[in-house]
Amino acid sequence: EPEVTQTPSHQVTQMGQEVILRCVPISNHLYFYWYRQILGQKVEFLVSFYNNEISEKSEIFDDQFSVERPDGSNFTLKIRSTKLEDSAMYFCASSAMGTPSPLELFFGEGSRLTVL
Amino acid sequence: AQSVTQLGSHVSVSEGALVLLRCNYSSSVPPYLFWYVQYPNQGLQLLLKYTSAATLVKGINGFEAEFKKSETSFHLTKPSAHMSDAAEYFCAVSDRGGNTPLVFGKGTRLSVIA
Numbered sequence: 001e002p003e004v005t006q007t008p009s010h011q012v013t014q015m016g017q018e019v020i021l022r023c024v025p026i027s028n029h030l031y032f033y034w035y036r037q038i039l040g041q042k043v044e045f046l047v048s049f050y051n052n053e054i055s056e057k058s059e060i061f062d063d064q065f066s067v068e069r070p071d072g073s074n075f076t077l078k079i080r081s082t083k084l085e086d087s088a089m090y091f092c093a094s095s096a097m098g099t100p101s102p103l104e105l106f107f108g109e110g111s112r113l114t115v116l
Numbered sequence: 117a118q119s120v121t122q123l124g125s126h127v128s129v130s131e132g133a134l135v136l137l138r139c140n141y142s143s144s145v146p147p148y149l150f151w152y153v154q155y156p157n158q159g160l161q162l163l164l165k166y167t168s169a170a171t172l173v174k175g176i177n178g179f180e181a182e183f184k185k186s187e188t189s190f191h192l193t194k195p196s197a198h199m200s201d202a203a204e205y206f207c208a209v210s211d212r213g214g215n216t217p218l219v220f221g222k223g224t225r226l227s228v229i230a
Contacts, residue, residue: 004159033217043160043206043220056217091160105218107152107160 002026006092006108013082014116021077021111023092032075033093033105034067036060043091049075082115089113118143118209122221130229135179135194137224139207142188149190150208150218151181160206166190177201202228 005024013019025032034046047057049067066078075094079086089112093105123138141147151163164175171183177200181192190207204225208218 006159035220040222042222043208045217045219048217058217093160104162104165105160106162109157109159 002106004092004094004106004108006090006111008111009109010112010114012114012116015084016081019079019082019086019113021079021090021092021113023075023077023108024073025075025092025094026096026106027073029094029096029106031055031095032067032069033095034077035091035093035107036088037091037110038085038088046077046090079113082113084115087113087115118147118219120207120209120219120221122205122207122224124224125222126225126227128227128229129197131199132196135192135197135201135226137192137205137207137226139181139190139192139221140188141190141207141209143209148210149181149183150210151175151179151190151192152206152208152220154204154206154223156203163192163205197226197228199228199230202226 007022032049035043036046037043045058047061047067048055064080068076089110091110092108095105119142121140129135149166152160153163154160163179164173164181166173166183174180179194181190183190204223206223207221210218
């Protein structure tokens with residue numbers, strides 16, 4: 001069964017360092033998303049991406065964050081200068097266009113980021 | 117803006133007992149509602165969704181949920197819990213359809229006792 005894969009599963013970094021989280025969406029999907037969950041809090045929307053550009057982003061997604069689809073398979077989230085409050089589980093998701101419900105998101109297992 | 121409230125961060129039931137996980141939503145327009153499940157060390161998986169068709173929605177693994185507009189609720193139920201149902205459950209809402217971001221609740225951890 002097709003699935004969304006994320007790497008790394010866990011990354012520990014020092015405050016101020018750059019981090020890149022990688023995702024491989026399901027191959028025929030066209031919409032891509034990043035969500036995050038700070039421990040004990042809600043799963044929060046960060047950004048959606050379609051046709052090689054950001055289609056929507058939340059207030060959380062400030063200038064420290066960027067997304068990219070560098071090739072036909074990967075979708076990355078970059079945090080330029082990490083802060084302690086960026087520590088969270090980051091989920092990548094994708095959805096297909098033209099399905100009965102384009103809202104059906106397929107999520108990866110998440111990348112846990114710990115900022116020290 | 118839409119929001120979701122899940123009552124109870126942790127619910128514990130005996131194997132074979134009824135499972136009831138509560139979700140209330142707030143939305144200024146007719147919502148689309150979802151339940152996702154996260155098993156340990158796995159990603160979020162769609163259990164079921166309400167998109168303005170039947171108000172009683174059946175999902176995978178014997179779960180179902182009923183949309184009640186008067187109560188702004190979308191509670192998740194299963195008649196008989198199995199050990200394998202132990203997981204984190206998330207309710208989510210979207211109020212525009214299309215590829216709009218889902219708004220999630222905080223999640224409810226379900227424990228099943230033998």
